[in-house]
Amino acid sequence: MTNIHDIARLSGYSVSTVSRVINHQKYVADDKRAKVEAIMQELDYVPNRVARDLSRGRTKTIGVVLPYANHPYFARIVDGIVGAGFAAGYKIMLLPTNYDMTIERHYLEDLRSKAYDALIFTSRSSSLETLEHYRKYGQIVCCEDPGDDRELAAAYTDRMASYVTALRWAKQRGYQTMGVILSRNNVISASTRVTRRAYHDVYGQLTDERLFTGAATYEDGYRAGEYFAKQTDWVDAIFANGDDIGAGAYQYFIDHQLSPIPIIGQENLLTSRLLKFSTIDHHLESLGQSAFRLAMGNTRTHELIKSEFIQR
Structure with a gap:
């Protein structure tokens, strides 16, 4: 399988130069870029996205933990998250749990292994203490009020x-x-x-x-x-x-x-x-948008979305 070292050897340029071309970075002369890209096309070379993301320290993927997707409450939160994520160039991964703590723990372990940049918990069975423990591995956002003493970001309604x-x-x-x-x-x-x-x-x-x-x-x-x-x-x-x-x-x-x-x-x-x-x-769409913004950062900010009672 062709790798970056093969491209460097065939082009006559350094691995760092080839890396800059692959990652669309500046400071590469046009003739060098053209030659490297021609060799990549000839060899049908496709960069390893996982390795590239890990080298950058981020995946641009947000995991959304939800019990099930057939409830309009969660579907509307997801709509807000997906809309905001698409505009920012992020991938949104839906992670259903059926309120199974074992499955939730699996997703938290995925966060630990850098599969996601952040997790948004629309609802949970795991304790807040458990979520706090995993926050050191990536941002975690709750769609509920966790209380002021928690080390968690939150977007929630009143x-x-x-x-x-x-x-x-x-x-x-x-x-x-x-x-x-x-x-x-x-x-x-x-x-x-x-x-x-x-x-x-x-x-x-x-x-x-x-x-x-x-x-x-x-x-x-x-x-x-x-x-x-x-x-x-x-x-x-x-x-x-x-x-x-x-x-x-x-x-x-x-x-x-x-x-x-x-x-x-x-x-x-x-x-x-x-x-x-x-x-x-x-x-809830606004709540989802707020949760996504918090997921991109590293703060413990709490954002309240006002609910509205509609009389009919």
């Missing part, structure tokens, strides 16, 4: 404020019993913690009868609708973890000739506009 605003609005409208749909129900989930806190502030304790977990798609929302419809003590409304999920719950009631249930969704998608239910717009 979900607590928007959740409280939405739930208070619902209670003022007379919805005294509120069902909640979540993707996970564990203490490490930032969205779960914030949702529970907001619910407690407005409605009190969130009981098991008021909670449906494991929802990431429209179909999951439909199952949530069935769950709430079959409760002996019906809920007056549902606070869903996504517009499409809320639409699934809503459709179950329609399909079974039940009174349509009021929904508060999230993401401000077409479904909530067509069905005219209230939602929270977290401006």
Whole structure:
């Protein structure tokens, strides 16, 4: 296999000169550059990108860790990251986990071996302490508020404020019993913690009868609708973890000739506009753009993206 030393020998120039031609650097005479490029073309030489990136100390690749890609919340963050990354000439690698800590650790080890310049965690199962440990190998950005004492960069929305605003609005409208749909129900989930806190502030304790977990798609929302419809003590409304999920719950009631249930969704998608239910717009594309900017640096900056409750 042809290598840079072969090019240098055949051209009569030094390895450093050939390297400057390969990497499109200045300070190479036009005749030398033309001769080196002609030999490269004749031998069908292709530079080893991995070796070149390692020699530069960067790969221009950002890894985006996400539990799954079929949830609009993560898809919209990724849209923002990809758009910003494309404009900056970066490659974006999607790294699904299904909330498996072993898989997350594998990606962190990849960061350690310089496979990526940085990792953006849109959500996680690993502890913040684990992420902090790996930060010395490359930039790590969280899409949640890690707290001021953490050595991590973060881009996040003010979900607590928007959740409280939405739930208070619902209670003022007379919805005294509120069902909640979540993707996970564990203490490490930032969205779960914030949702529970907001619910407690407005409605009190969130009981098991008021909670449906494991929802990431429209179909999951439909199952949530069935769950709430079959409760002996019906809920007056549902606070869903996504517009499409809320639409699934809503459709179950329609399909079974039940009174349509009021929904508060999230993401401000077409479904909530067509069905005219209230939602929270977290401006997730902006969050993704912010996360990408932080991933290119080495700071521990925290950037807050304002959420917006939309009444319908």
